[in-house]
Amino acid sequence: MMADVQAMYGLWLREITQFLRSWSRIVGWLITPLLILGFLAFGFRGVALPGLPEGIDYVQYLVPGMAGFTILFSASFTGLGILSDREVGFLKEILVAPVSRRAIVLGWTAGGATTAVIQSTLIILLSIPLGFRLKRVWMFPLAVLVLLLLAITFIGFGLALASQFRDSQGFGLLINFTIFPLFFLSGALYPIENLPGPLQYLALLNPLTYGIDALRGVLIGTSAYSLLLDVSALLVAATTMVMIAGILFERIEVV
Amino acid sequence: MAHRPFLESDAALVVNGLRKTYAQGDDTTVALDDISLHVERGDVVGLLGPNGAGKSTLVNILCTLLQPTAGSATVAGYDVETEGADVRRNIGVVFQEPALDDQLTGIETLRLHARLYGLDRQTREERITEILDLVGLAEVRDQVVEQYSGGMKRRLEIGRGMLHDPVVLFLDEPTLGLDAQTRQATREYIQQLNEEADVTVLLTTHNMVEADALCDRVAIIDHGEIVVFDSPSALKAQLGGDIVTLTVTDSEEATRLAELLASYSWVTAVHPTGRDVQVSVARGQTRIPALVTRASEASVSVTSVDLQTPSLESVFLTHTGRTIDDTGAETAPTRPPVVTKQ
Known part of the structure; x- marks a missing residue:
């Protein structure tokens, strides 16, 4: 057990080391969400979007959504990282160690979640010059907790998917087709009530919906559901996803 | 970390009737067919065979990355199927690809x-310092691996495999893709490790020179089966010793000399080809004077003498009917393997 904790720490540390070592990658990860945020915020400035809460302009509404998007985007890189480890052979070094597969999955998740939370926090802070106002600064730690739960959920999802691929190409393609539906069916850009009926139900199955709603509640003081409901939904989603990833990785043969 | 309850009497590696097959549609490919091996502690054992002979499959089963179809194997006394974590704790692995x-x-x-191997902080730092010195990478320890040369990367991997003080070190084609100089250095390093750290080494190779230079015992593996398993010198001795080639002035003389020499009881085979007479004898260097004296007594003038001691290559050729080239691919025999006495 102690050995497993040490192994998890080692894998977490590797993720952080890589993250801090490649500034170009950090900038690359931040640019996509920042561009989307910047253009949408200016392009739709002053637009009267139906269903937007009273007294909330579009930038305020959008920033929590983009923080959620950043989590999605960054979590997909964890899955990609595992597959590139597989391609360069490093995965064998990890899997031949006397560590349980569960501990390995938890170590990867911890490392990926840490970097994802750092990035999405940066997005929130960088949006302040774009006109975003933090209503309740003292609630910010709660926002970080929500981001963490979101990150764990989608990293679990990404790892579960990655376990089914042998190389990063097929996985990359699938991720492209997954990120945007998840994004559009989450209320990140508009209230989900604006979607046609059946799509609304899909959005209600999407953990990102609850994460973004919770972020709005915490950051700008307005949300569709109670914080308790949002956080409970995220807890269930995060636990389920990591368990599925663990079970799938238990079974893979690496050679 | 639970430390290994390893008995000195335990063999490092015991393989019993191991079999691995892959189903491909309706066909079954046999990767390993009834392999049995017994390796004592401290030995360097080579698995020698062409590409696709099953060497890597065997290594992957022994380091628990693959499940066998049938048969059993223990490493350091632990069963590879039921005690995977204990096996993994006691082995170091250097894979074929970096x-x-x-x-x-x-x-x-x-x-x-x-x-990953659960070493405590103090042991970790001590071992790392030792290993970095041992593999000669102490000065570049803070450089990213990207900047390492091929040989340095290999040394780092071998050092890493040794870090947690394993009972058995698996090396899958440890010198593949290295230049001649680095290859030689890596071999010397493996030898040094075996002597100093008393680790059992199981290495796969398709390089005969490497197997001969490094291994206490060699298992020749072909089409998923172990054809023969013995020390390189015993394997070579089985071939009937050395070959002395006497070159004379013409083929008639050669035939005449061959007939004369065949009468010696210590000559196991004689084979005249053109102006050459190939004589198979044990300890060739001690028989050359007698052979040359006999020739001059019969007024046959010998223009040159050549002594060939059998190589692992001829052993491999004898047992599999093929040779393997530098890349590990099989090639057809270019000359008859052994000369036999009529």
Whole structure:
């Protein structure tokens, strides 16, 4: 057990080391969400979007959504990282160690979640010059907790998917087709009530919906559901996803 | 970390009737067919065979990355199927393809490894210092692996495999893809490790020279079966010793000399080809004077003498009917393997 904790720490540390070592990658990860945020915020400035809460302009509404998007985007890189480890052979070094597969999955998740939370926090802070106002600064730690739960959920999802691929190409393609539906069916850009009926139900199955709603509640003081409901939904989603990833990785043969 | 309850009497490696097949549609490919091996502690054992003979499959089963179809194997006394974690704790593995994260530095690579193997902080730092000195990478420990040469990467991987003090070190084609100089250095390093750290080494190779130079015992593996398993010198001795080639002035003389020499009881085979007479004898260097004296007594003038001691290559050829080239691919025999006495 102690050995497993040490192994998890080692894998977490590797993720952080890589993250801090490649500034170009950090900038690359931040640019996509920042561009989307910047253009949408200016392009739709002053637009009267139906269903937007009273007294909330579009930038305020959008920033929590983009923080959620950043989590999605960054979590997909964890899955990609595992597959590139597989391609360069490093995965064998990890899997031949006397560590349980569960501990390995938890170590990867911890490392990926840490970097994802750092990035999405940066997005929130960088949006302040774009006109975003933090209503309740003292609630910010709660926002970080929500981001963490979101990150764990989608990293679990990404790892579960990655376990089914042998190389990063097929996985990359699938991720492209997954990120945007998840994004559009989450209320990140508009209230989900604006979607046609059946799509609304899909959005209600999407953990990102609850994460973004919770972020709005915490950051700008307005949300569709109670914080308790949002956080409970995220807890269930995060636990389920990591368990599925663990079970799938238990079974893979690496050679 | 639970330490190994390893008995000195335990063999490092016991393989019993191991079989691995892959189903491909309706066909079944047999990768390993009834392999049995017994390796004592401290030995360097080579698995010699062409590409696709099943060497890597065997290594992958022994290091628990693959499940056998039938049969059993123990490593350091632990069963590879039911005691996987204990097996993994007691082995070091260097894979055929590099398994490094080239964005980490040398020391970070070793630290991650130590954490994966549950070494405590003090042991970790002590072992890392020792290993870095041993593999000669202490000065570049803070450089990212990306900047290492091929030989340095290999040394880092071998050092990493040794970090947690394993009972058995698996080396899958340890010198593949290295230049001649680095290959030689790596071989010497493996030898040194075996002597100093008393680790049992199981290495796969398709390189005869390497197997001959490094291994206490060699298993020739072909089409998923172990054809023969013995020390290189015993394997070579089985071929009937050395070949002395006497070159004379013409083929008639050669035939005449061959007939004369065949009468010696210590000559196991004689074979005249053109102006050459090939004589198979044990300890060839001691028989050359007698052979040359006999020739001059019969007024046959010998223009040159050549002594060939059998190589592992001829052993391989004898047992499989084929040779393997530098890349590990099989090639058809170019000359008859052994000369037999009529």
